[in-house]
Amino acid sequence: MLKEKVLKTIYRNELIQEKSKLLVGVSGGPDSLVLLHFLKQVQPLFHYELTVASVDHMFRGEESYEDYKYVEQICEQWGIVFEGRRIDVPANIEQTGESSQLTSRKLRFAFYEEMMAKHQTSTLVLGHHGDDQIETVLMRLTRGATGKARAGIPLKRPFYTGYLIRPFLELTKDEIIEYAGIHKLEPRYDPSNEKDDYVRNRFRHEVLPFLKKENRKVHEHFQRFSEELYEDEEFFLNLVSSKMPEVWAQQEKDYAVIQIDRVLAMPKPLQRRAIQLILNYLYLERPSSLSALHIDQLLALFLNPQPSAELHLPEGLIAEKSYKTCTFRFFRQESLKYSLKLQIPGETILPNGYKIKAHYIKEEIPVLKGNYSFILPESAVQFPLTVRTRNEGERMAVKGLGGSKKLKEIFINEKIPLLERNVWPVIIDQAGTVIWLPGLKKSNVEPDIISDETSLIYLEYKKV
Numbered sequence: 001m002l003k004e005k006v007l008k009t010i011y012r013n014e015l016i017q018e019k020s021k022l023l024v025g026v027s028g029g030p031d032s033l034v035l036l037h038f039l040k041q042v043q044p045l046f047h048y049e050l051t052v053a054s055v056d057h058m059f060r061g062e063e064s065y066e067d068y069k070y071v072e073q074i075c076e077q078w079g080i081v082f083e084g085r086r087i088d089v090p091a092n093i094e095q096t097g098e099s100s101q102l103t104s105r106k107l108r109f110a111f112y113e114e115m116m117a118k119h120q121t122s123t124l125v126l127g128h129h130g131d132d133q134i135e136t137v138l139m140r141l142t143r144g145a146t147g148k149a150r151a152g153i154p155l156k157r158p159f160y161t162g163y164l165i166r167p168f169l170e171l172t173k174d175e176i177i178e179y180a181g182i183h184k185l186e187p188r189y190d191p192s193n194e195k196d197d198y199v200r201n202r203f204r205h206e207v208l209p210f211l212k213k214e215n216r217k218v219h220e221h222f223q224r225f226s227e228e229l230y231e232d233e234e235f236f237l238n239l240v241s242s243k244m245p246e247v248w249a250q251q252e253k254d255y256a257v258i259q260i261d262r263v264l265a266m267p268k269p270l271q272r273r274a275i276q277l278i279l280n281y282l283y284l285e286r287p288s289s290l291s292a293l294h295i296d297q298l299l300a301l302f303l304n305p306q307p308s309a310e311l312h313l314p315e316g317l318i319a320e321k322s323y324k325t326c327t328f329r330f331f332r333q334e335s336l337k338y339s340l341k342l343q344i345p346g347e348t349i350l351p352n353g354y355k356i357k358a359h360y361i362k363e364e365i366p367v368l369k370g371n372y373s374f375i376l377p378e379s380a381v382q383f384p385l386t387v388r389t390r391n392e393g394e395r396m397a398v399k400g401l402g403g404s405k406k407l408k409e410i411f412i413n414e415k416i417p418l419l420e421r422n423v424w425p426v427i428i429d430q431a432g433t434v435i436w437l438p439g440l441k442k443s444n445v446e447p448d449i450i451s452d453e454t455s456l457i458y459l460e461y462k463k464v
């Protein structure tokens, strides 16, 4: 029976404290309506206070409003405090790259938090069940999730100032429907549930029936798998956390350096978790499409016998291995753009670790060092000169070519990686004429034959 089964889950996992205050998320659908009914039924066992939080996401106009009013009416009937809010997801949300489903979830969770503060509730209760659990575990494994994500939906996790619990995780959807029938509950059915989440629906309709047919108790086994995996992960993460101080060489926002040999000295299961912790730290509060694959790639980078190698991870994170250290930094094009006035005479330090030294040629003409120095006749350009990152579509009249070339083409011919192209210095004059791509190519502003009639400037591109 549902009641006994759920009570067992609650006791075994200490989900509910006596005389506590619970906030229950209720949509009016079968899962949450049965959840509310169950919690009302067993209230005398725990003496908790119940408050319901219900959100109308206004996706389905009048229909969803009716669901919301229905929950309010049930609460009135059952003598439960009702808190509701109608929250409209901004119409243009999908243009921001966020799905309306994700936005409504975020807004709903913000509402739960607000209500937990208002009613001083310590526990939020939601109606996810065993079918949801199996689908989630399988979906995540199939996607290549790693760590705790593979364990699916947790029974209990910290939330706001207390916990979020899901006491129905061991139940099947059928048990919930059966309970609703026995107790003559009349849940509302949301038709959008069936079409919103395509991936989940494929698992629900194609995989779940097969598993249920194979073993009636598949829900319990998946739930045990999930709980054990959580425990194992927790254990390993604690163990590896204690070793992390010797792994970190530098830890800053968006930037970190680690000691590779300290990671490789750990047993294999801890190596993966150490990498997971490094990535957790770097990706903090950044939604990311990280998977087990990225951990494998990083491990391969660390084990690579080459002393230096690079790996590009999601959202512009670059891992750069150099001998026994690995540097992680986020590549942000915008923040790397620069524009500096070229000091003549003097030195201009560039953000890429190089500088440009400039001086007037007094007597003897210095020796030219390939593309690393430039002789500039003062009369050939308009001052001041600027050194900056490239602009889209920019061209340069290449020395010895008799025509102009796109900077992009030069970078491609010289096999300069994209990331370096975006920070490569370009020297231009007041009129916007590109004079020199230091270290790469010169413009025809540098004369082939140096006459000593005009005043000359010697530019040099060198490491700081």
Ligand SMILES: Nc1ncnc2c1ncn2[C@@H]1O[C@H](COP(=O)(O)OP(=O)(O)OP(=O)(O)O)[C@@H](O)[C@H]1O
Pocket (backbone or CB within 6 Å): 024, 025, 026, 027, 028, 029, 030, 031, 032, 033, 053, 054, 055, 056, 057, 108, 125, 126, 127, 128, 193
């Ligand atoms: N609009 C809502 N307002 C308040 N709580 C909600 C709302 N939608 C979902 N929840 C809570 O989140 C849980 C999971 O939601 P989800 O949409 O995944 O499940 P569901 O199958 O639609 O649940 P239900 O049958 O209760 O509608 C629900 O059981 C409920 O506790």
